[in-house]
Amino acid sequence: MAEDEECGGNVKQLLSKLFGVSLRATVPGEPDVEPLIAACTAKFGDYQCNNAMGLWSKIKGKHSDFKGPPAVGQAIMKNLPLSEMIESCSVAGPGFVNVVLSKNWIAKILQKMLIGGIDSWAPRLPVKRAVVDFSSPNIAKEMHVGHLRSTIIGDTLARMLEFSKVDVLRRNHVGDWGTQFGMSIEFLFERFPNLEGINEQAIGDLQAFYKASKQRFDTDPEFKERAQKAVVCLQGGDTKYRQAWAQICEISRKEFDKVYKRLGVHLEEKVDIKIFLYSLSLLTLFRVVHTFPSFMFRPLQ
Structure with missing residues (x-):
């Protein structure tokens, strides 16, 4: 042995x-x-x-x-x-x-590590593939220390698993479909009614942009109502709102990438299309269910 x-x-x-x-x-x-x-x-x-x-x-x-x-x-x-x-x-x-x-x-094992490197005695893990979901910053907002903590811990775990010959899927969940995006999109429409010229220079500081939209949401009832309707339109697949959502995501992504590049962290963002398909499937399911008589959905005994 x-x-x-x-x-x-x-x-x-x-x-x-x-x-x-x-x-x-x-x-x-x-x-x-x-x-x-x-x-x-x-x-x-x-x-x-x-x-x-x-x-x-x-x-x-x-x-x-x-x-x-x-x-x-x-x-x-x-x-x-x-x-x-x-x-x-x-x-x-x-x-x-x-x-x-x-x-x-x-002493024998330590000597072996010093001569052959730690790879000569790396643990053999039973898993072949692992998903590490980490960082997950909020779209349209700056990253804070909580995201930094998650990013460092997640990257460390991913590196350890990769070193042990595990196929690691590094995932970064940045999707958001809630009120936060309704505020941001509606505020964006006010500044750029035709969605032209929208880029990181136009929006400027993401945190300031978010705070301004949040202030309008808290103080302006009409804006609040429009923002809530914007969420419904976004979740319903409206092209205009999806386009605005995608542009804000892209601007946020570029800001996040600056931090990741500085930290030497590699992430694979696979969430956007999944959220898109998931939301469409839910919408389709909702419409299909409403076409059936109610007696077909009785609780199981």
């Missing part, structure tokens, strides 16, 4: 393999028991296997050799395969099997 212990995954994964062998030998009648491996308090060791109590509740009365969880823990320890990564084992409390890792083994 030496080769597996050098490149078979992280410490927890390697210990799970060893304890899996032990558990199958300890309770052959319970082949599907998953090893419960966790870090433990330093005075007891480095890691511990916590299966004894759970196993005892399953096999109580079936195995006369075991008088309680501590006896199960002793059996688990006894059946543990010899391994260069384990220096010593002990059983404490209700059957906790504590493990002290071998310092020589740790």
Whole structure:
């Protein structure tokens, strides 16, 4: 098992393999028991296997050799395969099997990393593909520190997964169909009735643009009503409103990309078309449902 212990995954994964062998030998009648491996308090060791109590509740009365969880823990320890990564084992409390890792083994692995790079001992993850959805800034508004936190954490997770040979889909959810967009679109129509000449220079500062539309929304009842109707038109697929929505999204996207470029963050934006299709499908479903008699939609008994 030496080769597996050098490149078979992280410490927890390697210990799970060893304890899996032990558990199958300890309770052959319970082949599907998953090893419960966790870090433990330093005075007891480095890691511990916590299966004894759970196993005892399953096999109580079936195995006369075991008088309680501590006896199960002793059996688990006894059946543990010899391994260069384990220096010593002990059983404490209700059957906790504590493990002290071998310092020589740790030194060997660290030396291997220094010589061959961490890639020579990267964890083998069970997943082949993962979706990391992060950043998700608000359209027509500047990014704030909350988005920065999400962006850094998401990018870090994506890089770690990619390093472990996982196919990562980096997704950035920037879609918005609510009142916020109704305000922005209606304010845009006031400034550019024919939607001509709309660009980042025309709109200027996004945050100032949003604040101005929000102030009108809060103080002008007529503008508020038009903004609410704008949301309905946008969600209903009106071409003019979709065009305005797309232009605001594009201007916002360019501002976001400046931040991403500075941080060295790569994101794939796939949301716009999905939101578009989703909204159309909901609208179509709504229209179809209304063509059927009400008795066809009785609650299930």
